[in-house]
Amino acid sequence: VSFCGNKLDYKDVAATLNVLDYDTYFSITELLLTGNYVDALLRFDEVLARGFSPQVFISGLNAHFRDLLMSQGPAITLVEFTGRLIERYKEQAARCDKQFLFNAISLLTEADGKIRQSSNQRLLVELGLMKIAGLGQKKNSEVDNSTLATDFALPELVATTPAQPEVAQPAPQPVAQ
Numbered sequence: 351v352s353f354c355g356n357k358l359d360y361k362d363v364a365a366t367l368n369v370l371d372y373d374t375y376f377s378i379t380e381l382l383l384t385g386n387y388v389d390a391l392l393r394f395d396e397v398l399a400r401g402f403s404p405q406v407f408i409s410g411l412n413a414h415f416r417d418l419l420m421s422q423g424p425a426i427t428l429v430e431f432t433g434r435l436i437e438r439y440k441e442q443a444a445r446c447d448k449q450f451l452f453n454a455i456s457l458l459t460e461a462d463g464k465i466r467q468s469s470n471q472r473l474l475v476e477l478g479l480m481k482i483a484g485l486g487q488k489k490n491s492e493v494d495n496s497t498l499a500t501d502f503a504l505p506e507l508v509a510t511t512p513a514q515p516e517v518a519q520p521a522p523q524p525v526a527q
Contacts, residue, residue: 372438382482404471433467457478
């Protein structure tokens with residue numbers, strides 16, 4: 351109340367306490383689901399500009415994906431939200447493929463484990479976001495998304511024999527008769 355006046359509202363409280371709100375994770379998830387990594391990276395930059403560490407962001411996004419996965423069935427009882435927020439989770443979870451969520455959680459968990467030792471935490475998170483956007487893009491193009499972006503087959507290499515340099519042959523000498 352000291353910072354917001356007589357009118358308390360969720361956004362003002364979140365801004366005053368400097369916490370990442372659910373809207374941030376919902377909007378980034380929407381971008382990733384459509385494969386829009388550019389806007390997801392710009393949104394992540396906004397999060398960093400507000401003073402949040404990449405580690406806090408990646409941990410929160412991982413928890414968000416976990417809650418989406420739990421919201422897809424009877425495990426919804428493991429999600430600790432009520433009211434409109436649980437409805438938002440159900441709505442977004444309905445648009446998420448289970449394989450997309452499993453792969454995204456796997457990527458984020460791996461990145462979260464590496465982030466403490468990383469000399470470039472921002473790049474690590476950005477790479478993770480791009481990979482997840484790739485999963486969303488594959489989902490939207492109805493490609494089998496059971497493999498990660500790194501599992502695509504490489505084109506066959508055509509073996510070529512190197513050209514042999516022509517060796518100058520001595521000109522035949524006329525034979526004297």
